[in-house]
Amino acid sequence: MTMEFGPDDQIDYDGPVTPYRQLAEILRARIARGDWAPNRAIPSEARLVQEYGPARTTVRRAIKVLVEEGVLFVVPQRGTFVAERSSEDR
Template sequence: MDFGPDDVIDHDGPVTPYRQLAGILKARIARGDWAPNRAIPSEARLVQEYGLARTTVRRAIALLVEERVLFVVPQRGTFVAER
């Protein structure tokens, strides 16, 4: 399922919220909201922006790290990977 950069989380939809968030973040990266090697918003900010639990945000980020869309630098944040 494809997600747009301006989509909102549908808590009652067939796709889990963490997968929805991962799709939205990927779309925002593709749109150019965050350049390669630049940090995305913090987990706390994503929690607030999307109204999700911190564990849900972490799961979405972990999925994108696994897909090599993002990478994490300890004590610095989560960054967009080179394409």
């Protein structure tokens, strides 16, 4: 089942898609929209918890999905950053 999530969506806890997957798709949509430029930090885990309301573990899991897909990268002690898009992703 594929569902589209936009950059302005909120997490639907009663929906069929897990909250961490919804958050990952919302963050992906915000990156695609240009909310965060390549090599710039996204908001902290704490800020994403405040903004979207999930548990911190849910935020971490969503970020992990995007890191594994190459959308984000983590710099220890600095934060999570938007990866450069390769030419084939554009």
